Amino acid sequence: MDKHKIKVAIIFGGRSPEHQISLLSAQNVLASLDKDIYDPLLISIDKNGTWQLNGDSMILDHAEDPNKIALGKIDRPILLSQNTNERSILSARTQEPLGKVDVIFPVLHGTFGEDGSIQGFAKLANIPCVGCGILGSAVGMDKDMMKHVLRSAGIKVAKWATIRNSVANADYKKIEAVLGNELFIKPANLGSSVGVSYTKNEHEFDHALAAALKYDHKVIIEEKIVGREIECAVLGNAEPKASVPAEVTVAEGFYSYENKYLDEKGAQLSIPADLTETQVKRVQELAVRTYEQLECRGMTRVDMFLTEDDELIINEINTIPGFTNVSMYPKMWEASGLSQTDLISRLIELAIEENNKENQLLLT
Ligand SMILES: Nc1ncnc2c1ncn2[C@@H]1O[C@H](COP(=O)(O)OP(=O)(O)O)[C@@H](O)[C@H]1O
Ligand SMILES: [Mg+2]
Structure with missing residues (x-):
């Protein structure tokens, strides 16, 4: 390993419903990383939120199949120090230092990654982090x-209404009067079209709203x-x-x-x-x-x-x-x-x- 190379922690997986998309994305980021300049350090976050050190390659099952792709089994839980300027990876069990990180490349789509949370962590630790900062992300x-x-x-954006917490808080007649009967229902904070529905009547609307509220306490309803x-x-x-x-x-x-x-x-x-x-x-x-x-x-x-x-x-x-x-x-x-x-x-x-x-x- 060349110690002059910049160590890039590619963090992928995560707790969001877009976990699998992240695994697909991270493979491409890794494949395209210029290995003459950068040294990859792969860190996966499983669906429970445990960070695992993969090393210099990703450990995956069914890596090519978007339906089945999953993190492989690893037992190297780690922590990334939150202490400012320490920039080190520690064994989660022994706290033994396992290496340094120069930059974080978060390949985490959706909540706990794209929403400012990992960006906040990087800011506390003073580690450069690829992409938007806390505010832009959130x-x-x-x-x-x-x-x-x-x-x-x-x-210009599509006209919209915001509903929080419960289907009972939505007045369909009022929404229909302002936005029309063809509506897009979306969890406010998500992506990859997870929880997004298109509805044309009250029955479909109620179903779609209930489904979206499972992903976020705030849902937006948009005109088509x-x-x-x-x-x-x-x-x-x-x-x-x-x-x-x-x-x-x-x-x-x-x-x-x-x-x-x-x-x-x-x-x-x-x-x-x-x-x-x-x-x-x-x-x-x-x-x-x-x-x-x-x-x-x-x-x-x-x-x-x-x-x-x-x-x-x-x-x-x-x-x-x-x-x-x-x-x-x-x-x-x-x-x-x-x-x-x-x-x-x-x-x-x-x-x-x-x-x-x-x-x-x-x-x-
Ligand atoms: N207001 C709208 N009118 C027409 N189509 C829409 C509207 N909102 C979303 N869509 C359709 O739904 C898809 C997913 O919605 P989007 O807001 O992009 O959610 P996501 O963040 O999950 O990608 C869009 O790419 C588009 O095809
Ligand atoms: Mg979209």
Whole structure:
């Protein structure tokens, strides 16, 4: 092992319902990591929240199968020291130091990873962490907060209502009167379309709301937007850049978990999207503005609708976008001339740059 290499802790798995997607993403991040510069250290978090040291490769069962992929059995539970500047991995049993970490690359989608929690941990420990910070992650994750911020910045989002805790708190007639009868129901804090439903009547609505409330105590109800689904990748800290946009066309229904990951014919990805030059420019400008308004840094994928009236409406952002082999964020950069290896290196550089900048602030 070359001690001059930067040690990158790729943290993957996690307690979120997007655990399996994370396992798929992490394999690609690892495969693309430039091993001449970086030394990977794989840390898995199981569904119970136990951190395990995998070493320099991932220990997985059914690694290729999105239905069955799971963490392999390991018995090396570890802790990452929360002490500022210690940056060390310790055996969970003996507290014996097992090595150092220079940067964290969280490949954790959804709750406990994409929502500011791992970012908060990294900040306490003063370890550079790839992607958005605490605020950008938390606001970007919460679809309700995200919409409030964007709306106040004059960025168009689908009209929505927020329901908390119980189906009994939703007045269907009122919601239907404002948002129409075709509705999208979503847990406020999740991704990969887990818990997302499309409903057309009160019966379906009640079911969908109850299902979404199992994933989050806060659920958003949105009007249906008729339009093309356009995505744009943004990369950078102070001067973020947008990639060429891409388009997702679903074979049937909406861009569900099934269409995303399980059904190979479920969605067609067009990279770059078939758009006019002016449309491309508008998409990129909106993606960067959205990124800035939501305090993003490092990376984020910005998803929007393009309506028949040529209007752009932000759907959502993904602060730790998928890195699976069908994922758009790395593919959009590839189509923009940045290889996945260079993208991963850039993300790590941005994390170190941001951490250095934070450390210049006065603390007294
Ligand atoms: N308001 C809406 N109008 C039309 N389609 C929608 C709307 N909201 C979501 N969808 C569809 O549902 C999919 C998943 O919703 P999204 O908000 O992106 O959730 P997730 O964070 O789980 O990806 C979208 O990609 C789109 O196909
Ligand atoms: Mg989405």
